[in-house]
Amino acid sequence: MGTSEDDRSIATQRRSGGERSADEAASAELLRANRQMLLHTASDADLTNLKIDSDGTLIVHSTRPGYVQVFDFAARIEKELGAYVRVITDDAPVRRPGAMPL
Numbered sequence: 001m002g003t004s005e006d007d008r009s010i011a012t013q014r015r016s017g018g019e020r021s022a023d024e025a026a027s028a029e030l031l032r033a034n035r036q037m038l039l040h041t042a043s044d045a046d047l048t049n050l051k052i053d054s055d056g057t058l059i060v061h062s063t064r065p066g067y068v069q070v071f072d073f074a075a076r077i078e079k080e081l082g083a084y085v086r087v088i089t090d091d092a093p094v095r096r097p098g099a100m101p102l
Contacts, residue, residue, distance in 0.1 A: 026083040028056045035102055037080060045073040049090065051099035057086040059099050 031038060031052050042050055042060060046069060049061035058077075062069060067089070074087040088094075 024084050026056050026078075026081055026085045028052050028054055030081060030083065031056060031058060031085070031102070034077075034081060038077060038102060041073060041076050041080070045069045045076075047073055050102040051090075051096070052102055053096045053099040055086075057088060057096065057099075058102075059088055059090050059092075059096060061090045 038050060038058070042048065046064060047060040047062050049059075051059040053059065060070060060073070070087055070089060074085055077087075078085050
C-alpha cells in the first residue's frame with residue numbers, strides 16, 4: 001500500500017520538530033530566493049528534478065527507495081530557512097501540473 005501525500009507531510013512535520021501551521025510554511029518566493037542552497041542540499045541527498053508549486057510545495061525526485069533522504073533533506077532546508085517546507089516526491093498520487101522547475 002502506498003503512502004499518501006498527507007502521510008508524507010505529517011511525517012515530515014514530525015521529523016522536523018513538531019506541528020507547524022500553514023502560516024509558517026515557506027513560500028514559493030522564499031524557495032526561489034534560496035535556489036542555490038536548495039539545489040546543493042538536494043544534490044547532497046541524491047534528490048533531483050526539484051520543482052516548486054505555486055503554494056510553496058517543493059517536489060523532488062528520488063531514485064532511492066523509501067523517504068529517509070527526503071525527510072533529512074526537508075529537515076536540513078527547514079533549519080537553514082527557519083520555516084516549515086512542504087516536500088513531496090514526484091511519485092505522489094496528487095498531480096501538480098502548475099509546478100515549475102527550480
